[in-house]
Amino acid sequence: MTSTDTPPTGELRSKTVTWHDPQDTATAGRGRSGLEFLTAWLHGEVPAPPICALVNSRLVGVEAGEVVFACTPDESVYNPIGMVHGGLACTLLDSAAGCAVHSTLPAGFGYSSIEIKVSFLRPIHIHTGEILARGRVTKPGKRVAFAEADLCDANGTILATATSSCLVIPLVG
Template sequence: MTQTQPFRTESRTHEWAVPGQGDLASLAGSDGLAQLHAIREGTLPPPPIMATLGVTDLRAERGRVVVEMPAAEFHYNPLGGVHGGVISTLLDTAAACAVHSTLAVGEAYTSLDLTVKFLRPVTVDSGLLTCEGTLLQRGRRTALAQAQLTDERGKLVAHATSSCMIFPPASAP
């Protein structure tokens, strides 16, 4: 991109923990909820995307996860609002982690789809964004979850549903 105007700029630097560190021995013997608690407690590093977005909190209980992030200018799209991809990432994180919180030891999962509904504009004036993910249904091979994103005033700004595929523990030889 060619810049023809001397635009005012801002700078942002962030660090993240390299994945695969921490108490990996206990990770292998932990269920999904214990893994999420280990991230919150600092025993395991958080995923790098949390630092990239500026996520400030992650709280988990079985079937429910809350993720918080203040809306910031570096999240903006060209029209001056938080980019839909950032909003979708928060919704995906909360919904998927609600499923993650139900995993048994050795189980894994991946998202199959994410359907997002944007309901209100999100800007820095929206303040602290709170995204709550809840499990709607859990089977042996698939799970359905939803997430709701609210602004600092408690107004619903976006909603999503997600289905996930669950993988059983690997069989021992």
């Protein structure tokens, strides 16, 4: 029997996601340092990128070399065994580490993740509630920068950790 032979069961659910044009966000960052751009985003002066709407996350803290994202997972990010998919944790950790690097960059520069290593320590469910991803730069650089991040629940229990390296790139256009 294939999955197409099995009739669907249970209530069908849906989720609507809306976002601003990502080019507006990118354009708003062009003449600002990473810290200026992230601070403007934090204060609502720059629209969040679409990934934040998709995974229900938001930037809640910024300073040079460190950022914090908050996310309240819902069942739309569940995997087949009834837990939050590890990809959500990885996405939040990658965002936190990358934006921490971005917070150290001058105007005209951005970053791209080169690699990320994630360690999943505890399962996440919707009853876990709000989770926080904290990223911090461990070694800034002009070509490559390094950062680490952790994902915690509201009690400070660590759910996952990551180390990341980011390529520092000039922004074009």
